[in-house]
């Protein structure tokens with residue numbers, strides 16, 4: 133369906149704004165349902181461009197961190213004196229998960245339109261052309277950026293680094309060395 | 319018994335209608351030196367990426383030393399096959415030319431002295447020892463190519479796959495590269511050279527594969 137880009141921007145901003153403001157799971161669930169309904173209503177195809185597995189992983193990390201450091205809620209799992217799992221932690225993790233999904237789904241309203249449409253919309257909404265143009269140029273480089281990052285990651289692994297096996301701390305070091313050439317080359 | 323085997327391999331990029339590599343069956347023996355030629359867009363680079371396990375074929379099978387390529391991790395493939403991309407900029411990630419060459423050697427667990435010796439050998443061979451402290455991104459395309467080649471050759475792969483290695487380098491270094499490749503070949507290391515530069519590959523291969531529209535049109539021994 134052909135919807136004006138301004139409408140898309142507005143809807144997207146509305147949903148992501150609500151996802152950031154509300155913290156209660158019940159509200160987030162309702163927002164998510166409305167978000168999906170609107171997408172269906174507008175006949176926007178949902179592209180899966182994120183991995184649910186990674187998202188779940190992040191949420192579980194947040195649950196553990198929240199459970200360990202925020203001393204509210206009832207402990208469900210304990211190791212010595214350290215709480216590994218609290219009911220509050222689970223709620224917090226689930227909320228993060230929902231928020232991410234809502235944010236990504238709101239992005240779909242804009243993603244399905246092309247970039248020049250988007251910048252034209254932004255200009256119509258009163259954004260100075262120079263800034264809209266910069267956004268357009270930036271967006272142009274995002275796919276290039278990921279492609280080049282993948283290439284350099286491959287190259288690092290082919291030279292003997294097994295990214296799946298090395299420690300997390302070293303992974304960060306490797307990622308730093310990936311970002312620098314990509315940024316330089318762009 | 320073959321080193322790299324492709325059995326009716328096809329690969330189509332996402333969103334494309336025609337396959338980039340179409341039903342290709344090839345086998346490369348260990349230590350064989352092969353030139354792959356063909357027009358732009360004939361699927362040579364895609365074929366190389368398939369052989370390196372960087373792309374997975376939608377149809378067909380690829381084996382490396384008689385084991386399916388998808389069973390290997392990238393570091394394991396890297397130990398067997400050295401690959402130099404068409405665009406060397408995307409293979410450089412270190413903070414100095416020296417570190418670039420030393421990177422793989424250090425991960426291999428080589429001793430410091432040994433690393434220094436090997437780095438010196440390759441960098442001085444290509445006359446870029448003076449550039450050892452430079453940031454690799456700031457070099458010219460040709461110099462980058464030399465750095466990448468040094469970094470890959472230093473790891474002593476069993477077979478070297480070069481995608482258009484002479485695209486950016488000057489005549490003098492081309493000659494040196496050719497001499498080095500002859501030397502490598504004499505040591506029994508396999509060579510797969512993708513190129514348009516017939517002059518350069520002349521005398522470097524014993525088998526020529528001609529590709530067009532993703533297919534192997536001729537395979538001359």
Ligand SMILES: Nc1ncnc2c1ncn2[C@@H]1O[C@H](COP(=O)(O)OP(=O)(O)O)[C@@H](O)[C@H]1O
Pocket residue numbers: 331332334338356357358359360361362363364365
């Ligand atoms: N990343 C890519 N995405 C989509 N299509 C590609 C990509 N890379 C190459 N192709 C297409 O695949 C075909 C073969 O390309 P390539 O293997 O690079 O050929 P060659 O190296 O012989 O010039 C071309 O038609 C090209 O347009």
Ligand SMILES: [Mg+2]
Pocket residue numbers: 359362363364404481
């Ligand atoms: Mg190519």
